[in-house]
Amino acid sequence: MTAKTASEEKIASGKKRIHDEEKDEGDQEICDLEDCSGRRLFDVESLASAIEQAAVCKECKEGSLVLREDGRMGLASQMTFQCANCGEETAFSTDCKTGRFYPVNKTAVFASKLIGRGYAGLSKFCSTLDVPGPMAKRTYEKCSKEIKDAAVLEAKESMSAAAREVRELNNCEDGALADIAITIDGTWMKRGHSSLYGAVFALSWQTGKVLDYAVQSKFCYECNYWENQDERPLVDYQRWKASHICHNNHEGSSNSMEKQGTVDIYSRSIELNQLRYVTMISDGDSKNYQSVLELKPYGDVTIVKEDCVGHVQKRMGRRLRDLKKSYGKRKLEDGKPIGGRDRLTDSKIDLFQKYYGKAIRNNKQDKEGMRSAVWAILYHSASSDEGLQHDYCPKGENSWCGWQRDVAKGVQTYKHKSPLAPAVVEVIKPVFEALSADDLLDRCLEGATQNHNESINAVVWGLCPKESFAGLNSVETACAMAVARFNDGAHSSKHYEEVWPQSREVCF
Numbered sequence: 271m272t273a274k275t276a277s278e279e280k281i282a283s284g285k286k287r288i289h290d291e292e293k294d295e296g297d298q299e300i301c302d303l304e305d306c307s308g309r310r311l312f313d314v315e316s317l318a319s320a321i322e323q324a325a326v327c328k329e330c331k332e333g334s335l336v337l338r339e340d341g342r343m344g345l346a347s348q349m350t351f352q353c354a355n356c357g358e359e360t361a362f363s364t365d366c367k368t369g370r371f372y373p374v375n376k377t378a379v380f381a382s383k384l385i386g387r388g389y390a391g392l393s394k395f396c397s398t399l400d401v402p403g404p405m406a407k408r409t410y411e412k413c414s415k416e417i418k419d420a421a422v423l424e425a426k427e428s429m430s431a432a433a434r435e436v437r438e439l440n441n442c443e444d445g446a447l448a449d450i451a452i453t454i455d456g457t458w459m460k461r462g463h464s465s466l467y468g469a470v471f472a473l474s475w476q477t478g479k480v481l482d483y484a485v486q487s488k489f490c491y492e493c494n495y496w497e498n499q500d501e502r503p504l505v506d507y508q509r510w511k512a513s514h515i516c517h518n519n520h521e522g523s524s525n526s527m528e529k530q531g532t533v534d535i536y537s538r539s540i541e542l543n544q545l546r547y548v549t550m551i552s553d554g555d556s557k558n559y560q561s562v563l564e565l566k567p568y569g570d571v572t573i574v575k576e577d578c579v580g581h582v583q584k585r586m587g588r589r590l591r592d593l594k595k596s597y598g599k600r601k602l603e604d605g606k607p608i609g610g611r612d613r614l615t616d617s618k619i620d621l622f623q624k625y626y627g628k629a630i631r632n633n634k635q636d637k638e639g640m641r642s643a644v645w646a647i648l649y650h651s652a653s654s655d656e657g658l659q660h661d662y663c664p665k666g667e668n669s670w671c672g673w674q675r676d677v678a679k680g681v682q683t684y685k686h687k688s689p690l691a692p693a694v695v696e697v698i699k700p701v702f703e704a705l706s707a708d709d710l711l712d713r714c715l716e717g718a719t720q721n722h723n724e725s726i727n728a729v730v731w732g733l734c735p736k737e738s739f740a741g742l743n744s745v746e747t748a749c750a751m752a753v754a755r756f757n758d759g760a761h762s763s764k765h766y767e768e769v770w771p772q773s774r775e776v777c778f
Contacts, residue, residue: 309374311399314339327353344405345396346372371413375405379413383747386735414743421750425483428757432479433543439476447540451475451549451576451716454535454558455723456528459736459745465524467745470531471726475551478722479757481543484531485749487742488524490517517742532558536567549574551718553581577713578720582705583627589701590619602693613694622647626705634717637708644706646671648699654689726756 318337327333333355341348346365352358365374382392389410396404404410442448454472458465466489472482493516520527539545546568550559552575559575597608608614629643646662650671653659663671665678672684704710734740734748 311401321351322354325351327356327358329353329358330356333358342402343372344375344409345378345401346374347402371405371409371416375409376413376416378404379410380417383414383417383733383744383751386733386738386748388738388740388744411743414747418743418747418750421747421754425480425750425753428754429479429481429483430543432474432477432757433481433545435477435479436474436481436545442544445544447544447546449546449548449571451551451718452481452547453551453578453718453720453723454532454547455552455720455727456531457727457730458524458527459731459734459740460524461736463523463525465527467742468520468524468527468531469730469745469749470528470535471723472535472547473722473726475549475718480726480753481545482535482539483749483753484534485742485746486520486527486531487517487745488520488522488527489742491741492516493518529558529561533561533565536562536565539567546571548572549576551576551578551716551720553578553720554585575713576716576718577710579627579630579714579717580719580721582630582710582714583623586626586701586705587619587623589705590614590622590698591616593698593701594619597697602691602697604691604693606691606693608694608697612688613691614698618651618690622651630711630714631717635715637711637715640711640714641706644702648690648695648702652690652692652695654686657689726752729756 314337321337322334325335327335330353333353335351336354338350338352339347340350340361346363346367348361348363351360351362365372367373378392382388385391387395389404389407392404392410396402405413436450437448440448440450451474452472453475454470456468456470458468460466466487468486470484470486471480473480492510492514520530522530536547539547548568548571550562550573552558554577559573562573594608594614599607602608606613625647626644629647630640633639633643642662643664646660646664649659649661650663653673658673660671660673663669663674665674667675667678669675669678673686676682676684729752730748733751734744
């Protein structure tokens with residue numbers, strides 16, 4: 271047998287690749303005619319050619335049928351079969367219109383919301399597929415409004431179900447108020463402190479589900495449009511003014527949106543869900559908490575603040591980095607700078623931050639245990655074979671401290687490596703004192719976090735990306751859709767089916 275030449279191998283490889291591609295394209299699921307449903311994409315010329323060759327007129331039984339497009343309504347078309355022999359015509363539509371809009375158009379709008387792209391994204395998608403452009407911009411906005419209304423209804427029902435679940439977990443009878451803990455956090459569409467839109471979500475600490483949310487806006491497109499018109503027809507302006515509902519519901523800075531949203535959520539908690547949020551788990555910003563205390567939503571009932579461990583943990587890293595930056599190349603008592611080998615390096619700061627978070631989480635409901643664990647981080651790092659400082663390290667054979675394990679076992683195998691310089695210890699000690707203070711540790715006893723809030727924030731801005739500008743309607747739609755998705759997962763919604771009755775399962 272002779273070996274194949276390079277040319278023969280190249281030809282064989284090419285044939286195999288073509289065969290595999292044909293197999294991949296043809297190796298699809300084949301459905302019975304009775305099960306065929308949904309929508310397909312057709313090349314109109316290919317479809318017209320197939321109909322002309324395979325179909326005949328039902329009247330004269332001789333002439334072939336010619337396909338003609340008479341009109342287009344977004345992604346739906348009005349078509350006509352015409353007999354080439356007798357001229358008999360049969361009109362039909364590519365989609366069955368239900369209500370104000372064709373289902374294919376509204377489904378396309380809904381899909382653009384799911385992928386976080388608006389009208390421009392839908393138009394680009396259609397042009398890439400060589401599909402006639404979507405509906406007019408005005409029609410798109412009307413569809414968006416109906417979708418938002420359906421999403422809001424779905425979100426309200428989802429939050430009501432979440433509230434009932436919390437009441438059941440607390441064995442709360444009908445009509446009675448349940449005192450619960452919530453995690454609350456704000457998020458903004460634009461990074462920084464210049465965003466036009468923001469949202470605040472309140473989640474149950476027990477279940478991690480959304481109980482309420484508030485969307486804040488400090489901009490209204492319509493008001494801005496009319497105010498910037500040099501000449502505006504009086505009749506048109508008066509007609510608009512009579513029916514206009516301003517979208518601007520927040521006065522003040524973007525940063526204060528979180529405070530206003532928190533106040534709104536607390537002020538309606540009893541009326542909305544028969545719940546009292548007596549424990550607020552949030553970041554270190556005390557303005558939100560202070561605003562709730564001033565509101566007194568539950569009279570003389572005390573509202574307690576718990577800090578998010580994740581945010582508290584970051585303080586260790588931030589303060590040590592700021593301290594290192596402030597010292598720069600300035601010499602410490604030992605004549606060396608704060609940074610360098612066996613000193614305060616970036617990797618050492620990262621370790622301190624990590625271990626500080628573990629010290630809090632591993633000692634829930636034990637303030638003295640937390641404090642000891644925090645100081646153990648510093649003194650364990652400063653220990654050497656000549657200067658032992660393991661008094662704060664946990665004792666026993668299962669201790670994370672190697673020296674304490676040796677003591678429990680009665681051996682001496684542990685060797686200290688790269689101890690932190692004493693001069694550096696004295697400089698960073700005030701940071702550990704501040705982060706092990708009573709008032710701070712009291713707010714961390716539950717070991718609570720806002721991780722669920724961060725998760726739903728990510729869902730919201732996945733539906734309405736921050737890098738693309740969007741209006742209030744898009745932000746409100748994204749928030750409402752995110753609530754249902756976060757609480758209940760992918761499911762079919764009766765409210766979306768009411769918007770377009772022929773819709774199939776809607777997974778978002």
